Amino acid sequence: xxxxxxxxxxxxxxTITMSAQNFTEHLTSQAAGQxxxxxxxxxxxxxxxxxxxxxxxxxxxxxxxxGIPKGKKTKARGYRIQVYWGGSTQADQTQAQxxxxxxxxxxxxxxxxxxxxxxxxxxxxxxxxxxxxxxNYLDKLKNARLAQGAIIVNSEVFVYQ
Numbered sequence: 001x002x003x004x005x006x007x008x009x010x011x012x013x014x015t016i017t018m019s020a021q022n023f024t025e026h027l028t029s030q031a032a033g034q035x036x037x038x039x040x041x042x043x044x045x046x047x048x049x050x051x052x053x054x055x056x057x058x059x060x061x062x063x064x065x066x067g068i069p070k071g072k073k074t075k076a077r078g079y080r081i082q083v084y085w086g087g088s089t090q091a092d093q094t095q096a097q098x099x100x101x102x103x104x105x106x107x108x109x110x111x112x113x114x115x116x117x118x119x120x121x122x123x124x125x126x127x128x129x130x131x132x133x134x135x136n137y138l139d140k141l142k143n144a145r146l147a148q149g150a151i152i153v154n155s156e157v158f159v160y161q
Contacts, residue, residue, distance in 0.1 A: 078157035
């Protein structure tokens with residue numbers, strides 16, 4: 001009986017001490033006959049890797065502007081015009097937002113979607129059901145000199161009823 005109790009206590013002790021060591025600590029611990037690993041990372045990333053924090057991706061920022069229908073909306077396959085696509089820096093985020101602001105100023109009826117899809121910031125505008133609608137607005141954007149490098153992309157769009 002004493003043996004069984006000591007075995008149970010030692011298993012419990014091992015479980016407690018092993019769970020106290022997180023992934024990064026385990027990776028960087030030194031063991032005889034093995035190399036050394038050095039990890040340089042942000043504390044937020046350390047928390048995410050070790051399960052202390054959960055990463056929730058940012059959702060699309062949707063701007064409510066005058067002229068955009070307020071009725072019931074449904075999702076459908078369609079097209080959007082991508083007016084900006086850049087890197088992952090704060091400056092790229094600012095440029096994506098500025099591109100959206102310029103378009104929204106001239107075309108308030110177009111909804112602006114600024115998103116981060118790793119590793120790039122992008123800004124897309126409009127909810128077009130047909131390619132022809134998107135082509136017409138692309139021409140308008142280019143004529144207004146708002147998006148010289150803009151392209152039409154397949155996307156999930158909102159259709160208003």
